[in-house]
Amino acid sequence: xxxxxxxxxxxxxxxxxxxxxxxxxxxxxxxxxxxxxxxxxxxxxxxxxxxxxxxxxxxxxxxxxxxxxxxxxxxxxxxxxxxxxxxxxxxxxxxxx
Numbered sequence: 001x002x003x004x005x006x007x008x009x010x011x012x013x014x015x016x017x018x019x020x021x022x023x024x025x026x027x028x029x030x031x032x033x034x035x036x037x038x039x040x041x042x043x044x045x046x047x048x049x050x051x052x053x054x055x056x057x058x059x060x061x062x063x064x065x066x067x068x069x070x071x072x073x074x075x076x077x078x079x080x081x082x083x084x085x086x087x088x089x090x091x092x093x094x095x096x097x
Contacts, residue, residue, distance in 0.1 A: 002083070004055075005060075005061070005079050007055065008055050008058070008059035008061055009059075011055075013042065013049075014052050014055060014056055016040055017032060017049070017052055017056060017062075018056070020032060020039075022075055026072045026073070027073055028071060028072055028073070029049060029053070029073070030046070032053070032073065033046050036049065053073060059079060060076055060078070061076055062075060062076065063076050
């Protein structure tokens with residue numbers, strides 16, 4: 001699972017998608033595309049953004065839910081929290097002389 005996580009985070013477009021979901025969770029594909037175009041000047045097709053979202057979903061960074069005919073994307077920070085705990089452990093207390 002960590003390989004998918006690092007692969008997902010390696011791409012700058014996917015990081016922008018995560019930034020946008022951090023700012024406003026629960027967006028549709030159309031909303032994400034619109035925000036990437038207007039705020040970041042990215043001119044990617046909906047299909048390209050959809051493929052980026054699939055990579056983020058495979059890494060469990062994004063979870064998708066359906067409501068009627070709409071599909072909404074939510075940020076999931078659990079994989080990032082796991083990585084942070086892995087490397088940001090507190091050092092053991094120093095022993096007294």
